Amino acid sequence: MRKFGLTLFILLTTLTFVSAQKRTIDKIAGVVGSGIILQSDIESQYAQYLVQGNQPNPSVKCYILQQLLTQKLLAQQAVIDSVTVKDDEVDAEVDRRMRSMVQRAGGEERLEGFLGRSIIQYKDEIRPEIKEQKIADKMRQKITEKVNVTPYDIKKYFDAIPKDSLRTYNKEVEIGVISISPTLTAEEKKFVKEKVEALRTRIKGGEDFGNLARLYSQDPGSASEGGDLGFADRSTFVKEFSANAFKLKAGEMSPVFETDFGFHFLQVIERRGEQVHVRHILIKPDLTQASLDRAKLKIDSVYTLLYGNKKIDFSSAAAYYSDDKETKFNGGMMLNADNVQARTTYIPTDKLDPQIALVVDTMKVGNLSKPQLFTAQDGKKSYKILYLKSKTDAHKANLEQDLPKIKDLAYEDKLNRSVSEWFENKRKETYVKVDPEFMSCPQLKIWTTANPTAQAK
Numbered sequence: 276m277r278k279f280g281l282t283l284f285i286l287l288t289t290l291t292f293v294s295a296q297k298r299t300i301d302k303i304a305g306v307v308g309s310g311i312i313l314q315s316d317i318e319s320q321y322a323q324y325l326v327q328g329n330q331p332n333p334s335v336k337c338y339i340l341q342q343l344l345t346q347k348l349l350a351q352q353a354v355i356d357s358v359t360v361k362d363d364e365v366d367a368e369v370d371r372r373m374r375s376m377v378q379r380a381g382g383e384e385r386l387e388g389f390l391g392r393s394i395i396q397y398k399d400e401i402r403p404e405i406k407e408q409k410i411a412d413k414m415r416q417k418i419t420e421k422v423n424v425t426p427y428d429i430k431k432y433f434d435a436i437p438k439d440s441l442r443t444y445n446k447e448v449e450i451g452v453i454s455i456s457p458t459l460t461a462e463e464k465k466f467v468k469e470k471v472e473a474l475r476t477r478i479k480g481g482e483d484f485g486n487l488a489r490l491y492s493q494d495p496g497s498a499s500e501g502g503d504l505g506f507a508d509r510s511t512f513v514k515e516f517s518a519n520a521f522k523l524k525a526g527e528m529s530p531v532f533e534t535d536f537g538f539h540f541l542q543v544i545e546r547r548g549e550q551v552h553v554r555h556i557l558i559k560p561d562l563t564q565a566s567l568d569r570a571k572l573k574i575d576s577v578y579t580l581l582y583g584n585k586k587i588d589f590s591s592a593a594a595y596y597s598d599d600k601e602t603k604f605n606g607g608m609m610l611n612a613d614n615v616q617a618r619t620t621y622i623p624t625d626k627l628d629p630q631i632a633l634v635v636d637t638m639k640v641g642n643l644s645k646p647q648l649f650t651a652q653d654g655k656k657s658y659k660i661l662y663l664k665s666k667t668d669a670h671k672a673n674l675e676q677d678l679p680k681i682k683d684l685a686y687e688d689k690l691n692r693s694v695s696e697w698f699e700n701k702r703k704e705t706y707v708k709v710d711p712e713f714m715s716c717p718q719l720k721i722w723t724t725a726n727p728t729a730q731a732k
Contacts, residue, residue: 276425277664278713285296285629290498301313301314301315302314302710303370303602303708303710304316304317304340304709304710304712304713305343305344305707305708305709305710305713306342306343306707306708307347307348307351307549307705307707308347308348308351308705308706309351310347310350310351311346312340312344312347312613313618314341314710316343316404317336317340318337320343321335321336321339321611324339325711327719330731332707334716336713337713337716337717337718337719338718339617340709340713340716340718340719341620341716341718341719341722344707344709344719344722345411345698346407346408346411346699347407348702348705349410349411349414349415350407350410350411350414350687351410351412351705352414352701353410353413356414356417358410358413358414358417359413359602360406360409360413362412363666364409365402365405365406365409368405368409369390369398369401369402369405370549372401372405373397373398374508374510374549374550377394377441377506377508378505378506378507378508378511381506382506382545382547382580383506383548383550384547384550389415390501394548395614395696397424398673402708415694418588418693418697419690419693419694421619421685422686422689424658424682424685424686424689428685428689429674429678429681429682429685430674431608431674432681432684432688432689433674433681433685434684434718436672441671441672442671443669443670443671443672443673444623444667444669444670444671444672444676444677445623445624445625445669445678446623446624446625446666446667446668446669447622447623447624447666447667448621448622448624448627448635448663448664448665448667449608449610449620449622449664449665449666450600450608450609450622450627450631450635450661450662450664451589451590451593451596451606451607451609451661451662451664452597452598452599452602452607452609452631452659452660452661452662453489453574453577453589453592453599453607453659453660453662454597454598454599454602454657454658454659455570455573455574455596455597455598455638455657455658455659456570456598456655456656456657457562457567457569457570457656457657457658458566458569458570459560459562459563459564459566460694461562462558463565463566464533464538464562467537467538467558467559467560467561468531468533468538470558471531471538471539471540471556471558473675474487474530474556474558475528475530475531475556478528478542484501484502484542484554485501485502485503485554486501487556488501488502488554488555488556489501489502490700491556491558492555492556493537493557493558493559494536494555494556497554497588500553502541502554502556503544503554504526504552504553504555506545506547506550506551506552506692507551507553507661508529508549508550508551509549513534513535513536515532515533515534516532516534516539516541516555519532520541520551520553520608520708521714522541523543524541524543524546525543525544525545525546525697526543526544527543528540528542528543528657529542534556536559537557537558537559537560538557538558538559538560539556539557539558539663540555541553541554541555541556542554542555551675560711562656567656569649570657570658571595571646571648571658573658574646574658574659574660575646577592577596577646577660578643578645578646578660580592581643581660589606589607589643590606590607592607594606594607595666596659599619607662608620608664610622611623611626612626613626619680620664621667621679623647624636630649630650631649631659631661634647634661635661635663638661638663639663640663640664640666641659641663641664642662642663643661643662644659644660644661644662644663645660646658646659646660647659649668677725702721702722707722707723709722709723
């Protein structure tokens with residue numbers, strides 16, 4: 276069950292403060308063209324900053340006002356350029372934020388108590404702000420849609436970096452993986468399923484659900500809480516779990532069902548709109564030696580196929596045979612988990628799973644490892660074949676070895692300069708006014724001193 280204590284306290288305190296702010300006389304904190312930013316707008320976002328677990332820091336309000344000024348400027352240009360967003364995009368974002376707030380509060384009723392109004396009313400209040408944010412984001416994308424970098428741009432960017440400021444890249448590798456997970460037959464699962472069915476029968480016979488969950492459930496996150504998972508929406512659970520949780524009424528118990536985690540049954544405690552409060556019992560089937568032997572036989576045959584059949588390459592074999600959903604459709608190549616957005620396959624060796632790092636350290640580029648059994652942090656076992664595509668020793672950045680990385684940096688730099696130039700031009704021709712309370716903010720000086728039409732109150 277989720278631990279809401281500290282989060283609830285912060286949420287209650289900050290939302291109460293913002294609610295009080297809205298009930299008192301508000302003031303204008305900034306003006307951009309025809310757009311007005313209220314003090315309560317800043318306080319509302321600062322409250323969200325605190326709710327996310329950040330430490331109180333009033334200077335963050337300077338940054339928030341800067342972001343709101345930027346947002347207003349982009350949104351006003353979007354009107355001129357006919358840039359719009361669809362209502363369903365806005366509704367989806369409103370719903371996503373509300374689900375997050377409801378989860379933190381521990382249910383819709385508690386959140387409504389903190390807000391002092393209904394969820395529907397609050398959604399109507401925040402919708403215009405979220406719509407403006409999405410329009411501003413879309414306008415920013417339009418400003419940069421034609422930005423690209425040429426080889427000349429990349430070299431110019433790299434040559435402008437002082438030699439003593441060049442970053443050092445750690446040793447990196449590109450690794451492919453083919454993974455085969457042991458699976459149980461229906462006969463092998465039968466004993467576990469019968470055990471779960473027996474627990475369900477005991478509860479139907481009058482025994483306490485919570486007590487049996489504490490004694491038998493193998494879900495480490497909820498067993499000690501009697502299987503209680505708290506309030507959550509559909510996106511929180513895997514599809515089989517959601518399908519059972521959201522079709523039952525309060526008090527009803529599901530049949531036994533299977534997910535990738537094992538066999539479950541659940542009971543709905545309460546339903547509130549798109550949120551459901553459930554508890555469950557999970558029993559995980561133990562792998563049998565026979566299931567491990569079957570997986571080993573299969574991966575050995577894949578290994579033999581890769582060595583003996585010139586018609587199939589590693590990428591094709593990964594797509595066809597591998598059970599690893601994160602890599603099989605990427606040519607089997609692992610992605611750098613610390614740089615997901617760039618989708619780079621270059622992984623620093625100090626970021627590798629220690630088990631994989633140990634194997635890769637003995638490999639030569641272009642070679643395959645023999646199949647080995649690996650155990651993940653969650654205890655799941657699988658046999659893997661590793662492929663070392665490339666290895667780069669630690670070195671100072673250079674164009675020969677690091678062209679893809681430097682290209683990304685050059686592109687990001689050009690992107691930022693394009694946006695900055697656009698803002699410089701727009702600020703000079705746009706009326707801007709900032710409340711004296713924020714005039715000392717370093718982030719806001721450019722909005723006033725660099726703008727001939729800017730005025731301070």
